[in-house]
Amino acid sequence: MPSTDPVLAAEAAHLHRSRAALVAMHERAGALFDGTVTAGDAVSTAYLRQALFRRMVRLQTDPATPPFFGRLDYRREAGAGRDESLHLGRQHVTAEAGDEPLVIDWRADMARPFYRASPTEPMGVGLRRRFGFADGELTAYEDEDLTAPADAAADSDILQAEVERPRSGPMRDIVATIQPEQDLLVRADLQTSLCIQGAPGTGKTAVGLHRAAYLLYAFAEQLRRAGVMVIGPNDSFLSYIGDVLPALGEIEVEQYTIDSLLERCLGVEVRGVDPVEVAMIKSDARMAQVIARAVWNNLAEPTENLVVPRGSRQWRVPTYLIAETLQNLRDRGVRYGAAREMLPMRLAHQVLLRMEAAGDSPDDRVQAAVARSKPVKDCAKKLWPQVDPRKLIFALLTDELVLRTAAEGILDEAEIAALLIDRPPRSVRSMRWSSADLALLDAAADELYRTPSYGHLIIDEAQDLSPMQLRALGRRASSGSVTLLGDLAQATTAWSTGSWPVALAHLQQPETRVSELTAGFRVPASVIEYAARLLPSIAPELAPPHSVRRGDGDFAVIASAERDTLLRGIRERIDRPGTLGLICADRRLPEMAGLLTEAAVDFRTLGAVEPGEGAVDLVPASLAKGLEFDQVIVVEPAEIVEAEADELTGLRRLYVVLTRAVSGLLVLHERPLPAALG
Numbered sequence: 297m298p299s300t301d302p303v304l305a306a307e308a309a310h311l312h313r314s315r316a317a318l319v320a321m322h323e324r325a326g327a328l329f330d331g332t333v334t335a336g337d338a339v340s341t342a343y344l345r346q347a348l349f350r351r352m353v354r355l356q357t358d359p360a361t362p363p364f365f366g367r368l369d370y371r372r373e374a375g376a377g378r379d380e381s382l383h384l385g386r387q388h389v390t391a392e393a394g395d396e397p398l399v400i401d402w403r404a405d406m407a408r409p410f411y412r413a414s415p416t417e418p419m420g421v422g423l424r425r426r427f428g429f430a431d432g433e434l435t436a437y438e439d440e441d442l443t444a445p446a447d448a449a450a451d452s453d454i455l456q457a458e459v460e461r462p463r464s465g466p467m468r469d470i471v472a473t474i475q476p477e478q479d480l481l482v483r484a485d486l487q488t489s490l491c492i493q494g495a496p497g498t499g500k501t502a503v504g505l506h507r508a509a510y511l512l513y514a515f516a517e518q519l520r521r522a523g524v525m526v527i528g529p530n531d532s533f534l535s536y537i538g539d540v541l542p543a544l545g546e547i548e549v550e551q552y553t554i555d556s557l558l559e560r561c562l563g564v565e566v567r568g569v570d571p572v573e574v575a576m577i578k579s580d581a582r583m584a585q586v587i588a589r590a591v592w593n594n595l596a597e598p599t600e601n602l603v604v605p606r607g608s609r610q611w612r613v614p615t616y617l618i619a620e621t622l623q624n625l626r627d628r629g630v631r632y633g634a635a636r637e638m639l640p641m642r643l644a645h646q647v648l649l650r651m652e653a654a655g656d657s658p659d660d661r662v663q664a665a666v667a668r669s670k671p672v673k674d675c676a677k678k679l680w681p682q683v684d685p686r687k688l689i690f691a692l693l694t695d696e697l698v699l700r701t702a703a704e705g706i707l708d709e710a711e712i713a714a715l716l717i718d719r720p721p722r723s724v725r726s727m728r729w730s731s732a733d734l735a736l737l738d739a740a741a742d743e744l745y746r747t748p749s750y751g752h753l754i755i756d757e758a759q760d761l762s763p764m765q766l767r768a769l770g771r772r773a774s775s776g777s778v779t780l781l782g783d784l785a786q787a788t789t790a791w792s793t794g795s796w797p798v799a800l801a802h803l804q805q806p807e808t809r810v811s812e813l814t815a816g817f818r819v820p821a822s823v824i825e826y827a828a829r830l831l832p833s834i835a836p837e838l839a840p841p842h843s844v845r846r847g848d849g850d851f852a853v854i855a856s857a858e859r860d861t862l863l864r865g866i867r868e869r870i871d872r873p874g875t876l877g878l879i880c881a882d883r884r885l886p887e888m889a890g891l892l893t894e895a896a897v898d899f900r901t902l903g904a905v906e907p908g909e910g911a912v913d914l915v916p917a918s919l920a921k922g923l924e925f926d927q928v929i930v931v932e933p934a935e936i937v938e939a940e941a942d943e944l945t946g947l948r949r950l951y952v953v954l955t956r957a958v959s960g961l962l963v964l965h966e967r968p969l970p971a972a973l974g
């Protein structure tokens with residue numbers, strides 16, 4: 297039924313016009329892409345078609361997603377150059393090319409006041425309007441008069457409804473409700489690297505993803521080639537966040553875990569697991585020095601003259617000059633592999649100098665021919681042998697002499713002994729590489745050839761990365777910038793970072809400023825207060841977040857984890873709006889799955905090869921990081937703590953698990969609760 301409110305009716309008409317224009321834009325892009333389009337040559341045609349395809353995907357309209365979510369009225373009295381009204385959406389919408397836009401992209405400069413303007417700084421805006429929707433139809437609007445201070449101070453119901461909405465399916469974008477402190481981070485310049493410390497649910501992941509979308513829009517030219525990459529903690533997390541960027545029109549951002557990225561780059565697969573003590577040594581930044589030394593230790597001392605026959609003559613380069621040539625190359629700071637490729641030409645240059653001294657006048661072709669000659673090639677091969685990263689790391693981990701030579705003065709006896717594999721595999725091909733090995737292989741590969749850099753890296757849950765993993769990522773941002781996101785209180789790896797400045801130094805971004813987010817959008821007050829009891833034990837320097845949710849949350853602790861208590865807990869919650877997560881220690885997973893199956897509860901197991909669909913998500917504690925569920929049931933906290941290598945890590949894991957709840961948390965325990973919970 298059309299609205300009787302004239303404002304709502306006018307806005308609904310604009311909504312329909314915008315939607316029709318969006319569909320038309322989609323059709324035009326589709327027609328261009330229909331296969332008949334060609335450019336000058338095959339490569340240009342492929343490029344053009346790709347660009348059109350991207351545009352078409354970007355224009356794909358989801359009927360549930362309205363083309364705009366807000367409006368700004370620029371007014372002269374608020375300091376604007378002229379009066380104008382703009383609607384803001386996830387992308388620009390124009391009826392015909394050259395027309396005034398019906399909707400502007402939220403990332404455009406003109407949209408900035410929507411997120412930042414305040415009565416004290418209206419930024420030219422007289423009126424800010426937020427829209428409420430139900431099933432894609434406009435149902436409400438809220439106006440803020442930025443020229444009237446009292447009005448703007450009021451809380452926004454539309455914002456609150458968005459924060460409090462039940463969660464279903466994967467993570468959604470937050471373009472309509474980005475907060476001023478978040479927007480400052482989202483719209484920071486491309487050259488600016490950021491490090492964001494934030495308690496659970498303060499929107500770090502959301503900020504990181506929106507920053508990626510913003511940068512791709514605002515710095516499209518610089519990022520077109522270099523690209524943007526997102527690193528997340530595990531595959532469940534990546535699939536949870538995987539829809540956000542495409543919904544914002546960005547389909548080309550690569551998303552990896554640190555392991556999947558390095559596996560892809562190095563062409564190896566993780567098949568082994570290190571004992572923690574070994575992983576700790578492999579994760580240590582000193583390994584970078586050991587590896588660099590192991591690579592350069594391959595250079596040999598010249599012991600004989602280089603003799604190059606040409607025609608009836610023989611040209612001789614004495615050993616001291618060969619040594620000088622090698623040293624010159626080393627001094628230039630060129631990577632080992634790149635320098636190796638340059639060596640034959642350098643040696644040939646020495647030969648040419650002899651020829652010239654004898655009165656010849658050889659040209660470039662002669663130099664190239666000498667460089668290709670057998671004596672020069674043999675000499676170069678012998679003095680500067682080829683190095684393969686896998687063989688090199690394999691040798692370091694299996695050959696005591698190689699390791700000792702490279703690690704002398706860097707690692708101690710116990711560390712050397714721990715690194716050497718007890719019963720080494722017969723060949724490098726049967727080596728079962730571990731996750732920590734990947735970072736070693738990457739360091740070796742980078743010592744040979746410079747790793748290409750991305751334009752920008754978003755690194756989520758960064759507190760869990762080791763120094764060597766951070767260095768691997770730093771290489772991929774050597775000519776770009778980074779957004780490092782994390783929470784020191786949620787660090788659960790033995791090699792996790794203890795401080796952001798240290799992590800930033802490993803990342804080779806030491807100048808980066810650390811900012812903190814403290815407004816919690818996920819966890820209700822009662823739940824965050826309970827979880828924050830752990831903070832003095834796990835991260836005393838951090839303040840707990842304050843919840844911006846209006847509801848206090850539905851929170852209970854029951855001293856029973858019996859089958860009936862659990863099933864009652866599930867049955868009471870399963871029909872409530874949103875998702876339900878059941879989190880337990882990893883080793884309890886089979887027992888839980890059995891119990892749910894027997895009780896005919898429809899569930900899926902996170903991390904399973906084929907998780908399927910289900911009304912309940914059964915979540916091993918080790919995969920809970922970064923996720924959220926409306927209702928969370930945590931089974932036996934003591935067991936979750938115990939599953940980790942030490943108590944500190946165990947309590948941090950428990951902190952992660954307790955802070956996944958959006959609306960309600962039920963804690964079931966048979967055993968005493970960890971003392972730190974009070």
Ligand SMILES: Nc1ncnc2c1ncn2[C@@H]1O[C@H](COP(=O)(O)OP(=O)(O)OP(=O)(O)O)[C@@H](O)[C@H]1O
Nearest residue numbers: 470473474475496497498499500501502817818922
């Ligand atoms: N400005 C906002 N408006 C509405 N919802 C928001 C806003 N900021 C964050 N949220 C929501 O709050 C929830 C938590 O955000 P997010 O997962 O990004 O937090 P996080 O800091 O990464 O948490 P964790 O440390 O637990 O992984 C998400 O559902 C997100 O959509």
